[in-house]
Amino acid sequence: MRFFKTLGKTSLAFFTLGVLCLSALSYAGQVVVRKSSEPFDAFAVRDQVLRDHQWQEALRMQQQIQILQALPTGCILLARPYAYYSCHGLFYRPYQYQNRDVYIQVDAVGDQADPVIK
Numbered sequence: 001m002r003f004f005k006t007l008g009k010t011s012l013a014f015f016t017l018g019v020l021c022l023s024a025l026s027y028a029g030q031v032v033v034r035k036s037s038e039p040f041d042a043f044a045v046r047d048q049v050l051r052d053h054q055w056q057e058a059l060r061m062q063q064q065i066q067i068l069q070a071l072p073t074g075c076i077l078l079a080r081p082y083a084y085y086s087c088h089g090l091f092y093r094p095y096q097y098q099n100r101d102v103y104i105q106v107d108a109v110g111d112q113a114d115p116v117i118k
Contacts, residue, residue, distance in 0.1 A: 066105040068092060081109060 034040055075087040084093040084106060092103035 066090075068103040068105075069100070071103055084109065 071085055071092060072087055075085040075092070078084055078086055082093070084091055085103065091106050091108050093106045095102050095104050
């Protein structure tokens with residue numbers, strides 16, 4: 001009989017520990033509680049969430065842009081449809097920024113059969 005009492009307390013302790021661990025893992029984010037008398041605009045919240053998402057997407061796309069201040073050696077200047085450089089499979093377009101040349105990574109464009117070596 002004493003064995004069952006000890007087993008019951010031990011299993012209850014493990015059950016409680018397990019529930020606490022699962023509750024910590026199931027954290028879903030911020031929960032806001034409001035009084036029903038407070039004004040609430042669900043459309044404004046939706047619009048704010050949309051703006052936040054668009055901002056995060058813009059940051060993600062900006063991080064993908066690579067800007068070089070100097071091209072690596074061995075780049076080839078291509079003339080069509082506009083002047084850009086081919087550097088080991090990556091392509092850069094020259095851009096004038098604060099009276100300095102910088103090179104912004106672009107997708108492959110035009111006919112790469114007309115290189116102009118610089």
